[in-house]
Amino acid sequence: MTLFGYLSANAGDVNGDGVTDLLVGATSAPAVYIIFLTPQGTSLSHQRIAEGVGSLTATGLGGGYFGGFGGGVADLNQDGVPDVMVGAHVAQDVYILFLSSIGTVVSHQKISQTSGSFTATGLNGFGYAGAGVLGNSASESGFDVSVGAVSTDTYGAVYILFLSSDGTCMSHQKISDISGGLTAVLASDDQFGVHSSPVGDLNADNITDLLVGAYQPYTGSGQVYILFLTDFGVVTSHIRFGGIGGGGDLTADLETGVRFGRAVSEITIIAIITLITIIILLTLITLR
Numbered sequence: 001m002t003l004f005g006y007l008s009a010n011a012g013d014v015n016g017d018g019v020t021d022l023l024v025g026a027t028s029a030p031a032v033y034i035i036f037l038t039p040q041g042t043s044l045s046h047q048r049i050a051e052g053v054g055s056l057t058a059t060g061l062g063g064g065y066f067g068g069f070g071g072g073v074a075d076l077n078q079d080g081v082p083d084v085m086v087g088a089h090v091a092q093d094v095y096i097l098f099l100s101s102i103g104t105v106v107s108h109q110k111i112s113q114t115s116g117s118f119t120a121t122g123l124n125g126f127g128y129a130g131a132g133v134l135g136n137s138a139s140e141s142g143f144d145v146s147v148g149a150v151s152t153d154t155y156g157a158v159y160i161l162f163l164s165s166d167g168t169c170m171s172h173q174k175i176s177d178i179s180g181g182l183t184a185v186l187a188s189d190d191q192f193g194v195h196s197s198p199v200g201d202l203n204a205d206n207i208t209d210l211l212v213g214a215y216q217p218y219t220g221s222g223q224v225y226i227l228f229l230t231d232f233g234v235v236t237s238h239i240r241f242g243g244i245g246g247g248g249d250l251t252a253d254l255e256t257g258v259r260f261g262r263a264v265s266e267i268t269i270i271a272i273i274t275l276i277t278i279i280i281l282l283t284l285i286t287l288r
């Protein structure tokens with residue numbers, strides 16, 4: 001069993017044919033696939049990336065759940081081809097993969113507690129790579145990405161990594177219940193940061209905001225936070241959806257086991273509310 005599809009994300013237009021391509025993970029392999037799409041959404045071709053496959057020279061990927069989380073990071077090295085970020089959360093590593101137009105790896109940069117100039121300490125559960133680039137102004141390259149560390153500070157954390165064009169970390173901002181300006185009261189075992197994604201500039205302050213999931217694996221209900229950020233990744237305010245007692249525009253408790261927030265994506269606030277409404281309706285139907 002390869003768990004193909006555990007990760008699925010927008011990879012950008014890797015082959016330059018005007019059609020967005022997909023990044024799909026197969027964590028038990030472990031591997032990721034660049035799937036080149038036709039305008040109709042069918043697969044034109046694919047490129048598998050794994051240890052020793054697709055020109056990836058990284059080693060020690062087995063058992064690390066490489067391919068569990070990740071997303072496109074635009075053209076970080078500015079060579080005209082979009083690049084991707086892939087997490088290996090069991091190994092607590094994140095990889096920036098610089099791609100060729102045929103989906104093979106030109107080079108890579110590992111980011112961990114001991115690699116990629118990442119200076120954070122006390123990490124636990126690091127490697128839940130987010131999807132997409134925030135694009136705020138604190139980094140030289142203009143590329144800042146989010147990575148979750150779900151067991152850090154008890155309830156979980158998200159790190160905003162400000163990247164240089166070679167994929168190393170120039171600086172970072174930690175967001176948790178005790179760091180980064182977040183005033184939310186997190187609960188035990190929330191696993192805050194299990195997934196994250198840019199959500200656009202919702203409050204029209206010219207700064208991209210961030211969606212963060214906290215899917216509560218033990219109670220299983222889950223919740224999602226919208227974090228309004230400064231350019232430097234500090235939280236100015238937040239909105240919570242779901243969880244015990246509801247929140248935001250969700251006023252009903254979710255069923256135990258729903259795991260709402262296990263994955264989040266760059267969508268509009270209207271789509272979030274629509275999704276929540278669908279979940280409530282499906283829950284009511286199930287209870288009948």
